[in-house]
Amino acid sequence: MNIHRRQILNFGAAAAAGSVLGAPAWAQGFPSKPLTLVVPFAPGGNTDIVARTVAVALGKVLGQSVVVDNRAGAGGSIGAMQVARAAPDGYTLLLCGAGVVVTVPEMVKTSYSRSSFAPLGLVNKSSMVLLARKNETRFRNFKEFAAYARSGEGKLTAAHSGPGTPNHLALLQLENLLKTKFTIVSYKGSGPALVDLIGGQVDVHFDQVTSSLQHIKGGSLQALAVLGPAQDPSLPGVQTVAELGFGEIDGTTYVGVLAPSGTPRDVHDKLAAALAQAVKDPQTVNSARELGSVALSSTPQEFARILDAEYALATQATKDGRLKAD
Structure with a gap:
């Protein structure tokens, strides 16, 4: 597809x-x-x-x-x-x-x-990325995130910017790839979701590089993986989900x-x-x-x-x- x-x-x-x-x-x-x-x-x-x-x-x-x-x-x-x-x-x-x-x-x-x-x-x-707090201790990279998400259905809270958005669709694709379920939290846009992610109200957020890059560069958030077919030049070294061995997502x-x-x-x-x-x-x-x-x-x-x-x-x-x- x-x-x-x-x-x-x-x-x-x-x-x-x-x-x-x-x-x-x-x-x-x-x-x-x-x-x-x-x-x-x-x-x-x-x-x-x-x-x-x-x-x-x-x-x-x-x-x-x-x-x-x-x-x-x-x-x-x-x-x-x-x-x-x-x-x-x-x-x-x-x-x-x-x-x-x-x-x-x-x-x-x-x-x-x-x-x-x-x-x-x-x-x-x-491009879209999977975001977590920079100081997150439960998972420090995507592979640790995947293991944590698989350790208990609904254990991990995942935010997106609204029902039917590309962010929501990317979240569903990742659930399928990992064969697990998140506790999904829907927001009225990426802005409020980013605030809650930084504040610790949710564990991860599916977001576009456009709205998250300043927080990544500022050190409050980290990109665990690119949710697309290729790496993003704005995030050198951040691999795609496919490159990490978990299958393809086009976000x-x-x-x-x-x-x-x-x-x-x-x-x-x-x-x-x-x-x-x-x-x-x-x-x-x-x-x-x-x-x-x-x-x-x-x-x-x-x-x-x-x-x-x-x-x-x-x-x-x-x-x-x-x-x-x-």
Whole structure:
């Protein structure tokens, strides 16, 4: 399943240098007021950090300010519902990973679906890591962590940033690989989970490098393993779960921007072109690198293919009984 996902998502250099070609004439007079970029998670997490960088660059391209609005809760569905119900005029946008749009509706009843949104393009990708406190004595590396987790079902408390998120899916994958169960603790974003991990309320947290790198470099947290197909350049020497001999996990997180379905084509295309330009802005690229992620531009069609691939994974996980709301 993971190999299939990587094959679908691996659109390579074309996406990294992607742009919206052949778009019709830009909408006259748009935008004439500030835009709102809804983030369906709490401040301080991966999605929020990416959003604030992209908002500045997008605002420069469009000539209007882009205000980030955090609407956390229910695995991202609260923020997604706000955008799905917004006027399809291009002034209210959603920045999130595919899980919010296609996975959460597989878990719980929502008033929106994949068809409620029109993809504009990708903006970022980030590796995921398994985090523990730096001074943790029960397990000092991944192999000791695995032994501890296997020593008693539910013995270990594991945090993720919300039901249906890539963090949640990575946690479920690791449970499968280790053939054990964690006591799972769900949060409204990575920020609150990081606070509780540092404070000792949970044992480990599944998080993106983007939101955890500062804590790793600061010495309060350690990365036990990279939850992806390759090591992350921001964390030299930290091996993947596969390299450590425990099997493959693909926790790579792709983040993109969507508009409500029904947004006029000329407005949609103007936003998509502006977003592609903003993602390639040197400040955006450098900021992403400093945060431990990659600024990744794409066409709307490429983002749509990622949504389709994630939907295939979500429906299979639901059928297997592995993907459930908390």
